Amino acid sequence: MVKMEEIKPENYFYTCDGKVLKNFVDFSIYVSKISNESFSHHVRADSNDFSNWIRDILKKKEIASDIEKIKTVDELKAYVKSCSKSKITEKEKRHGIIAMIKEAFS
Numbered sequence: 001m002v003k004m005e006e007i008k009p010e011n012y013f014y015t016c017d018g019k020v021l022k023n024f025v026d027f028s029i030y031v032s033k034i035s036n037e038s039f040s041h042h043v044r045a046d047s048n049d050f051s052n053w054i055r056d057i058l059k060k061k062e063i064a065s066d067i068e069k070i071k072t073v074d075e076l077k078a079y080v081k082s083c084s085k086s087k088i089t090e091k092e093k094r095h096g097i098i099a100m101i102k103e104a105f106s
Contacts, residue, residue, distance in 0.1 A: 007022060007023065007057055007058070011057045013027070013049075013050075013053045013057070015030065015038060015042070016037075016038055016041040016042065017035070017037075017038050021053075023058070024054075024058055024060065024063075024083075027050070027054070027058075027080070028080050028081075028083070031076055031077055031080045032077065032080070032081075034073060034076070034077070035073075036073055039072075039073045039076065043070070043071070043076075048067065048068050048070075050067050050076075051064045051065075051067040051068035052064070054067060063083060066079060067079065
């Protein structure tokens with residue numbers, strides 16, 4: 001697997017079901033298999049943990065803004081899968097992120 005730049009451990013995203021997300025690829029893989037229960041824990045009417053982390057830690061403001069509007073598991077999966085085509089930076093593309101995201105959803 002291609003080594004990605006990762007954030008500091010104190011900024012990792014710890015999911016309600018025990019997964020640790022260190023970057024956008026980890027997030028994409030997690031979303032590809034996310035349960036309704038986990039989604040509902042992290043996406044509530046008053047807060048969206050995923051959007052907050054992506055905006056504040058990963059610094060992907062456009063993606064965070066889009067995810068903030070998502071209300072269902074299926075919408076989140078479709079959106080993250082589509083990110084490999086339109087919202088991944090050139091640097092990330094060189095790291096092979098598109099292939100990793102596609103693999104997660106296959």
